[in-house]
Amino acid sequence: MTAGSEWWRSAVIYQVYPRSFADSNGDGIGDMDGIRERLPALKSLGIDAVWLSPFYTSPQNDAGYDVANYIDVDPLFGTLADFDRMLEQAHELGLRVIVDLVPNHSSSEHAWFKEALASPEGSPERARYLFRDGKGENGELPPNNWQSVFGGPAWSRITNPDGTPGQWYLHLFDSTQPDFDWTNPWVREQFRDILRFWLDRGVDGFRVDVAHGLAKVDGLPDWTPPVGVGSMGGDVPEDQVSPFFGQPGVHEIYRDWHEIFAKYDGDRVLCAEAWVEPLSKLAEWVRPDEMHQAFNFTYLTTGWSAADVRHVIDDSIASFAAVGAPSTWVLSNHDVVRHASRLALTAENPQGEGIGPKSKGLPDPVVGLRRARAASTLMLALPGSAYVYQGEELGLPEVIDLPDSARQDPTWFRTNHERYGRDGCRVPIPWEAGKPAYGFNETGESWLPQPSDWDQFARDTQAGDPDSTLELYRTALRLRREHNLGTGTLEWAAGNEGNVVSFRVNDVTVVTNFGTEPAALPAGELLLSSAPLTETAAGEAALAPEATVWARTA
Template identity: 55%
Template sequence: MPGVPEEWWRRAVVYQIYPRSFADAGGDGVGDLPGIRARLRHLADLGVDAVWISPWYPSPMKDAGYDVSDYRSIEPVFGTLADAEALIADAHDLGLRVLLDIVPNHTSDQHPWFRAALSTGPGSPERARYLFRDGRGPAGEEPPNDWVSQFGGPAWTRITEEDGRPGQWYLHLYTPEQPDLDWQHPEVREEFEDILRFWFDRGVDGFRIDVAHGLAKADGLPDRGDAPWPLPPGDEGEAASEADLHPHWDRAAVHDIYRSWRAVADSYADRRVFVAEAWVSRPGRLARYVRPDELHTAFNFDFLNTPWRAGLLRSTIDRTIGALDAVGAPATWVLANHDVVREVSRLARPQPESVGRVWLEDLLPLPADLCLGQRRARAAALLLLALPGGAYIYQGQELGLPEVEDLPDDARQDPVWEQTGRARRGRDGCRVPIPWSGERPPYGFSPAGATAPPWLPQPDGWEPHTVATQAADPDSMLALFRAALTVRRAHPALGDGSLRWLEAPDGALAFARDPGFACAVNLSAAPLPRPAGEVLLSSGPLGADGGIPPDTAVWLAT
């Protein structure tokens, strides 16, 4: 698109759309592509550079679309391929790039490949695309190894063969309906490279790679044993040997896959990009995914996981920037997504001394002050958008939505809920449809007169959070995001680049970015004297003397 720098991803702010929960144009209580198209102006007015759309492919929806049955089409609940092409065109007309989710670690069990694998015998070419193995024990009655599902329970399911006999087992690191692919198989690699081209040829600008750290598995699929994950603090680079790594997370072989993908992306004149969802715990290992011949960016989940404590945040920022600078890659900052408790509700709780809490069951026992959470979330937003590199915003983050923590048990749809025997409440609370207007559900999410309720129930009392209400309030979270993104686009210091730390008391962060910008964040209980400069924006009211109150951030022209 004219006027967009070639390496636009180095500074881009990307907005995540969760299709089921963004906007329902059809009135069936589920968000859809026509709904997204109708609301694209909101995103252009917000000031983001691109949208990332969570999976829109045909799916049985056993894991909210992350169980894909056809990678080259659109889930009928969401719309049609023609709707998708129109959405891409509309977004481009508004100056918005479009990124899609791609789910390469596993398919749906309804994918034609897996259905063919079930209908053929052990050793067949169809089974070779997946990780089928004979069981252990005298009659093969035990799983092939001790791996466990990320959603709870064993990572293996035994099938019944066509003749009715108990048969082989297949690997699924998530639900049993999500069988893992074997990425050592050349057909798997060729298929996904073709899928990338299919969507690139339709104008898609890039992909977010689901479970980017999980595609490669150790030869022989050895037992996990006591292999730690995430890795404990220590060496930031290579482990001593492959044997020291986890058997199915962050294996070295995954990088050859991404070199091939990078070659596909670079074959297009208007360069296409990737962002990795790589949950690795050390910045040095994250940097390996964004070396010059691999992926372009990777989410910085260390930042999301860091408590609201100045020293811990500064350390995370330094480690991230240092590791990524070493490979010439920009940082990609994130505070929220469809998998973790919304940051307003996380920050409403007492902050731990080390790793943050992102799962609902860990937060529920703690007292919550949502007013405090809002203040901290506003300050965190300015910190996020002032840091060097790019940033991602999850839908509703610009409205300051809290987690819906009291969903009825019978409304929960996340597979984590049932697969853990209802021990973990899952991720539905951050996926509740967002409010657009009105005083009661569905708050404009569905069209007037729709009889189907939203697919997850919205709480009463969300009228102050609606886009319509906040658009009329100059002090709202929406107004803050719009102002921050306006400044970010206009100021030459913001986006890609570097920072210099400024002197600040304990409990505070202050840094400068050249030319002529400073950010100060007060995370402590003591007022912070404001650094010199003209105030561009603050997350909340400043003191009468210009000082920065607790849980407040300020941007300055210096």
């Protein structure tokens, strides 16, 4: 493949959250066979690749992001043989498969950590993780003041085999997720082997969890983040550098991984989950000898504003192009409020907090879906690679009214129920109206309860309905391919001002109306509209408020 024409530069990649996608055995948790059986539906949607969130052996304290064995499938999801069959089926359908990798931390149930606990201070086993002596007269205070992403202290103290209090270990996330010490050559070699294990099985790449968190500042100094910033550190002001997110030491790790990938055919891809701003700094993660893609969380977190969207599109394309990388575009994933709800929130909602019945500024679902359809239609026309989160093609909103007793996100517990966390975007998706669990399985079991009104969102309800969100996505993805929008060049078009965003890619002009009044339609043949057209006061056809259209122009 010629450099610059790799598949991932323009791919549409669909995120599967395995436990909530499709359940083949009726236990209420999705699995590999469920994924395999539903792959034809994803092929018909028009995507290019599937990214699977973690399915590895895990006690599931953080829905699989606490890995106890990186080279096996958790029995909840099946077996390695089931994974292989799923991968084979995907490849037969022409779909590539990307898997999650969680290198910042393991589960506390991992054999490596258990060996560290059973070994003395200063041992090679302890050196795999970030163990430190505590402060205070008897080491009774944490080594520093860092707080966990999920709330509460980022340190836990162990008890020695003889029953006495011992050292403390760092966990930027839950206490069951101890951080690795990436200055240790032993850790680096283990992950080289993990990469090769899955690459040898035929996976097409990795999405790297917390890719900006592996390196910590020497000495682990105290640091208090500014009030109100997101939990993953992406919006920390430039003059206040986090000592554990976005440190330059991560780059040599990914250069090493890049060399491993270069030995495999098929243009395998590394995509960074790196909450880093500004975009010019994020672009450092995708320099030519490092990773290939980085999630554009700056774009995801941009509000419903024409001026802000114009700015982030310009900034994204310029920043990534400066290092020869494609921009990525994403609106939803398993960690954020679904954009069919988020875009209609009327109060601040920092990343990671989620929304629930007592949240301020709860969304109007009609406004949320209308804006989500417009935003998705805009996004899918942008050059580069786009990510779609399972269920967004159905217009699924965030599930707000989950019973407190059903919530499982560590954030909910570690903040004493002050933050709702991410369960609302992780509810199993609906396939068939009127079926148990909406076709998620045949038993009606569901690890998180599904709303009672989801028949309207079920895939079979929407299939064939030209006004449905599912058919909007199918049409957009078909036109994206036909007009080569993913590999095109964006040019701002006439009328790109005020509440209107207007641009052209190849022979398609895209116009989004962020305002409350009708806007002028672009010239040419109308290809796609996220909402029915409206009329001006003079009776002329016009673009409705909070809507996007595509038109073919000469």
